[in-house]
Amino acid sequence: MADASRVAPMLSTPASHIFDEDARLTTNIPPPLHSPEAIQIRYEIDRTVAEIKRGGWKRVALQFPDHMLPDAPAVFEALSQHLAVEKEPMENNGMSLEQCHPHAMEKLEPITNQPLPEKLFILADTSYGACCVDEIAAEHVDADVVVHYGRACLSPTARLPVIHVFTRQSLAVDRVIESFKSTYPDRNQAIILMADVTFASHLPHIDTALKTEGYRSVFTPDVVNSPSSPLPNRTVPENVLRDPTKLSEWRLFHISDPPESLLLTLTSRVSSIHVFPTTTAEVTSVADVTAAVALRRRYALLTSVTTVPIFGILINTLSVKNYLHIVEHVKSCINASGRKSYTFVVGKVNAAKVANFSEIGAWVVIGCWESSLIDSKDFWKPILTPFELELALAGDNKRIWTGKWISDFETILNGIERHPIDQSTGKDNTYGGDSTADGHNIGGSDSEPESAPPEFDLRTGRYVSHSRPMQVRPNIEKGANQSSQHRQLVRRSRGDIARIGDVASPGAEFLRSSRSWKGLGSDFQIEYDHAKDEGNGARMEEGRSGSARGYISAQSQTRT
DSSP states (O other): OOOOOSOOOOOOOGGGGTTSGGGGGGGOOOOOOOOOHHHHHHHHHHHHHHHHHHHHHHHEEEOOOOGGGGGGHHHHHHHHHHHHHOOHHHHHHBBHHHHHOOHHHOOOOOOOSSSOOEEEEEOOSSOTTSSSSHHHHHTTTTTEEEEEEEEOOOOOBBSSSSSEEEEEOOOHHHHHHHHHHHOOTTTSSEEEEOOOGGGGGGGGHHEEEEETTTTSSOOOOOBBTTTTTTSTTTTOHHHHHOGGGGGGGGGGESOOOOOOOHHHHTTTSEEEEEOOOOOOOOOOOOOEEEOHHEEEEEEEEHHHTTSSSSEEEEEOSBBBBBHHHEEEEEEHHHHHHTOEEEEOOSSOOHHHHHHHHHOOEEEEESSTTTTTOGGGGGGSSOOOOHHHHHHHSSOOTTTOOOOOOOHHHHHHGGGGSSSOOOOTTOOOOOOOOOOBBBBBSSSSSSSSSSSOOOOOOOTTTOEEESSOOTTTOOOOOOOOTTTTTTTTOOOOOOTSEEETTTTTTTHHHHEEEEEEEETTTTTOOOOOTTOSOOOOOSSOOOOEEEEETEEEEETOBBBO
8 A cells, every 4th residue: 555645635626515605716806898998098909009010910819818808809899990991982973983984893803912801819718827928829820929918927939929918007106106205215225116017107107206306216127028137027227237246236116016936036136125015905005025935935845855756847838938948958957867757738737737646756847937936835746946946956065045046948048057067077967966968877886876975855854765766777687588578567676666678767666666556457466477377367257238228247147
């Protein structure tokens, strides 16, 4: 029987909860906007039409988050009306062309060089997070461009161009200015005035009002598509362009609660962060926020998986640029450390999906820089980001606590240069393995080398014997019938993990040693794995037959 601590939790809902009200269905969704003027302003109809005309796109996909779907038909109609080419009827003193020239219609030929009308499509249920551009759904309708509405992570896309419409949300500008003045009484402080993209349209007015109040060192960044910027997706001051370390001299005033990934990123980069909340109608004070507690939790999470032998790679995006490069980088890091990885392509990650794979010790999410950070408290196994994986795989003597947090792919890929290959030995020992540049392990023996220190689980203090199961052993016995058994699951000596051919399979080892149910017929004792002449498994029996109205038992021939 498998260890109870390694068995996945029960994920089904009790029958007594079937009539309970779901709290997720009672969220405060704003009512749809029925006023054409409100639709025109909030969804920037004029700018969207101008962008579509300038790009010459004919098939346009409109992507809405769930809470904006009630406004989707009105936005569709407004865009259709502005994109329609109005053709005025030809007038000749009140007579039509056919009346003026009776035979003219016979000589007219069809005009084929007229521009085709634009066609709009509404994308409702997105494949991944609402902040990401859903290129997969857009390609299903053969779209030329995607118009993305609402909050956006602004991750660069791989294939299709994007028009971002952040939607203009209302904001109490006067209260923002008063809160800013009470938070920073010193007019000479270097302060960055930043807001969520849905409130970014109010920043020029606030910046002008603060300048009239005497604040001369306030910098208001512009929104750009650059998650790798020192201020993610924002421009930076001139002195920061010359020296990125100068960003630590600036204070940050942020309008609206930032996502956790942005908060973790900026905590180690700026001097302090003050947040003006927009979720409440009346704001009494500005919160001085810090991500120190969240950082400690994330670092504790990654140190708990340092001895995990099997990692699962969750590909949570097919649209973000360079996602294939980061997948290969993650695979190479895991292989270089002597561990095993399995790759899964998922849509929206939830606990029920990942709990189906009990052999996975930890997960690595490949998504946008915002959605990759997932709280693991609702999941059975820890969920890491690629940056956390690099720290977890590094040796104890190389894992340094700096408080820095990296979330975007480009910075991680550029950081590969920090781990050069030793040209004299051709090895990369960054992740504690004995491997070559291509990630294949070399040398070694059945287990870790005798000179290597033993590994212990930091949570339980127990010795871990198979933390690096993918090290190739040079002394594998090669029998005469090895070629015929290279696809068979074989049982090795006690203490060794299962192998498929000559390759160690941690997943097969978990199936053999930990899972109590191994498929249909596994409840019968099969002895031919140990002795060829001692038995052939369970005896075959004829079961019931017939239709669902009444099955016929093979033994009694009675209808049941």
